[in-house]
Amino acid sequence: MTLVFPKESxxxxxxxxxxxxxxxxxxxxxxxxxVVPQTLxxxxxxxxxxxxxxxxxxxxxxxxxxxxxxxxxxxxxxVLDEDKRPVPDTLVEIWQANACGRYVxxxxxxPAPLDPNxxxxxxxxxxxxxxxxxxxxxxxAYPWGNHHNAWRPNHIHFSVFGHSFLSRLxxxxxxxxxxxxxxxxxxxxxxxxxxxxxxxxxxxxxNTIPDWAxxxxxxIVLRGREATPQDTDKH
Amino acid sequence: MxxxxxxxxxxxxxAYGLAPKGRCHWDPNGTYSWKETVGDNLITPDATGxxxxxxGRILDGDGMPINDAMIEIWQADAQGxxxxxxxxxxxxxxxFTGFGRSAxxxxxxxxxxxxxxxxxPGPGNKPQAPHIVVCIFSRGxxxxxxxxLYFSDDAANDSDPILTLVPADRRGTLIAHKExxxxxxxxRFDIRVQGENETVFxxx
Numbered sequence: 077m078t079l080v081f082p083k084e085s086x087x088x089x090x091x092x093x094x095x096x097x098x099x100x101x102x103x104x105x106x107x108x109x110x111v112v113p114q115t116l117x118x119x120x121x122x123x124x125x126x127x128x129x130x131x132x133x134x135x136x137x138x139x140x141x142x143x144x145x146x147x148x149x150x151x152x153x154x155v156l157d158e159d160k161r162p163v164p165d166t167l168v169e170i171w172q173a174n175a176c177g178r179y180v181x182x183x184x185x186x187p188a189p190l191d192p193n194x195x196x197x198x199x200x201x202x203x204x205x206x207x208x209x210x211x212x213x214x215x216x217a218y219p220w221g222n223h224h225n226a227w228r229p230n231h232i233h234f235s236v237f238g239h240s241f242l243s244r245l246x247x248x249x250x251x252x253x254x255x256x257x258x259x260x261x262x263x264x265x266x267x268x269x270x271x272x273x274x275x276x277x278x279x280x281x282x283n284t285i286p287d288w289a290x291x292x293x294x295x296i297v298l299r300g301r302e303a304t305p306q307d308t309d310k311h
Numbered sequence: 312m313x314x315x316x317x318x319x320x321x322x323x324x325x326a327y328g329l330a331p332k333g334r335c336h337w338d339p340n341g342t343y344s345w346k347e348t349v350g351d352n353l354i355t356p357d358a359t360g361x362x363x364x365x366x367g368r369i370l371d372g373d374g375m376p377i378n379d380a381m382i383e384i385w386q387a388d389a390q391g392x393x394x395x396x397x398x399x400x401x402x403x404x405x406x407f408t409g410f411g412r413s414a415x416x417x418x419x420x421x422x423x424x425x426x427x428x429x430x431x432p433g434p435g436n437k438p439q440a441p442h443i444v445v446c447i448f449s450r451g452x453x454x455x456x457x458x459x460l461y462f463s464d465d466a467a468n469d470s471d472p473i474l475t476l477v478p479a480d481r482r483g484t485l486i487a488h489k490e491x492x493x494x495x496x497x498x499r500f501d502i503r504v505q506g507e508n509e510t511v512f513x514x515x
Contacts, residue, residue, distance in 0.1 A: 083514070085315050090453035097320075099451030102372035106505045107481075109514035112473050113434045117444050118457075118515060120395035121385065122410040128348040158315060167348060171328030181324040181337050183379070197328030199348060233322060235329060241385045242515065244455065246448055248319040265453045266317040274316050297315045 079300040081114060081242045085158060086299070090265035097261040098222050114242065121240040128167060134200040136170075136212040144194030146175025146213030150283065150291040151249070154206045155236055158301035162206030163243075168296075169199045169235040170210060177216030186218050211289070217256060229256035229263060238298035249294045250276045318454035323379045325448075326414050330381060333414035334421070349383075351413040353425040355406040360389020360429070364495040365460065365487060366422040369415055369447065372505035376419025380449035382502075384411045384423055384460075386442075391429030424495065427462065433472045440467035440474065447502065456512045460500050463488045477511050484510045 092104035137143055151170075155163040173179045173196060176188035180195050194213065202208050217227050231248040238244065250263065254276075257263055266272045277292040284291040321329075326337035332347045354362055365384070369377040386409045387393050394408045409428070413421040425443075433439035443460040461468050463486050468474055474482055487498035502510045 086454075088315075089318050092452070092454065092456070094453055097451070097453065099320075100453060101451075102375075103377065103449060103451030103504055105456060105509060105512050106372070107509050107511075109512050110477055111514045112476050114515060115433050115439060115473065116393065116431055117385070117387070117439065117442065117459075120393040122349075122408060123395055130346065133345075169328055169348065171325055173324075179324040180327055183323055183337070195327065197331070197345075199328075233319075233325065233328070235321075235325075241444055241446065244383075244446060245316060245318060246321045246455065247316055248322075262319060262453070265319075271317050274314065275319065295316075299315055 078303040079119075079157065079239050080303045081119070081240065081299050082301065088266060088268045088271035094261065094265045097265055118242050119240050121243065122237060123165070129199050129201050134198050134208075134210050136194065136196060136198045136210065139195055140193040142193045144174065144191050144213050146191075146194075148211070148289040149214050150209065150211055150285065150289050151232065151277065151294060152207070152209035152283065152291065153294040153296065155202050155208065155238070155296045155298065156206055157239065157243070157298055160297070161302070162202070162204070163238050163298060164202055164204045164206055166202050166206075166237045167199065168202060168208045169197075170212075170232050171197045172212065172215040172232040173218055175213050175216050177218030188216070188218070214251070222261060227256050227259070229254040229260050234296065236296055236298065239300050243298040243300045245296070245298055247275060247296070251292065252276055252279055320450060320453050321381055321448040323450040325381060330412060330414040334416045335379070335414040336416070349410060349412040351411055351421070351423050353407065353409065353411045353423060355404065357404040358388070358407045358426050359404050360426040362424070362495050363427050364422055364424050364493070364497045365443065365500055366420065366497055367487075367500040367502060368419040369421065369449075369502045370419060370504065374503075374506070376415070376417075377449055377504065378415055378417045378419055380415045380419070380421070380447060382413050382415070382421045383446045383448075384425070385409060385444045385446070386425065387428040387431045389426050389429050391431040393431070430467060437472050438467070440465055440471035442471070442473075445502070447504075456504070457515055458502065458510055458512050459485055460487050460498070461485050462498060481511050484508060
């Protein structure tokens with residue numbers, strides 16, 4: 077399978093400079109990006125052995141002596157390419173705040189309690205069908221200093237690789253119906269409504285486990301589509 | 312219209328998940344850490360070629376260090392082969408992945424220990440000078456930015472098919488300069504995200 081990485085696919089990505097998200101003002105390139113061809117250097121990308129991930133890394137509720145506080149949830153879905161073909165054997169990493177909206181990172185000074193039973197980092201490798209599954213707790217909303225009374229909607233950070241270094245994606249998964257959506261400049265940095273909705277997970281009743289945990293589905297679609305066949309046999 | 316999932320910022324708090332053993336000292340008490348998936352030392356016991364260190368700072372539009380960035384590199388081995396299904400195999404140094412990740416420290420400094428990559432094929436099978444593909448993520452970056460690192464002492468730079476597409480007066484921002492200190496030759500590569508002497512980033 078030969079993949080190509082059309083640049084038009086990036087049209088719904090946020091602009092580097094998005095002044096409503098203040099930190100972009102000094103951290104976005106000001107000169108035009110230079111257009112260059114995609115070479116072997118970009119069309120290849122890291123491949124992972126299963127040794128990068130250990131048993132249990134995908135269950136964030138079992139990394140300490142006790143269970144974390146909060147709403148236990150399952151987050152699962154498929155990693156796909158632009159043609160909706162599965163991306164197997166690819167590394168998916170997540171990190172998130174705890175149920176109170178506090179990150180374990182020492183720079184986070186939000187006065188909400190840390191949970192000794194929750195770190196908030198997980199990783200897994202997609203299976204042959206591109207499927208991944210995490211067990212965690214629902215992260216809380218938290219304030220940040222971007223503007224007066226700024227709060228981030230509940231979200232889980234995702235880092236995904238895919239077929240090449242150009243399919244590399246870092247994004248955030250949101251939860252359906254969050255009242256903070258209209259006020260969040262990071263969420264709204266994606267200006268296309270349909271594209272924004274692709275960052276919002278859907279409630280998955282079918283895979284919710286009775287008496288145990290709600291389930292949310294989050295499919296991730298990466299850059300890269302199968303090259304147009306050069307032969308005419310298929311026409 | 313494509314339907315890919317949009318990018319969002321990596322934010323300021325990624326380190327305990329993505330770079331748990333990194334230099335950013337996210338956890339001064341060391342109360343939690345786990346095996347990293349990808350680190351800043353790419354040198355494996357079977358790695359061939361010249362061992363080097365790549366080091367630099369990442370600076371913002373005011374020239375201030377970005378102390379919460381993540382930088383990833385992707386490169387060929389010393390013989391110019393990528394450790395990828397599409398790369399040429401078998402390689403004698405199968406453990407060398409050519410992939411690294413570093414968080415920046417409080418001074419905005421990152422570094423990698425690796426080997427100098429070889430020449431790899433470029434467009435039209437024209438050779439590309441030895442280079443490392445660099446990808447940067449940070450709070451305040453809603454999407455990653457790509458650049459390339461070339462080596463100051465490599466004559467092949469003059470005919471590199473990518474470097475020659477860059478305006479001559481900005482090419483210098485892609486060149487890492489060799490310094491002899493410490494155990495390994497150090498290639499210094501500062502990345503200026505914005506402003507005067509802004510590093511060249513690619514639309515790719």
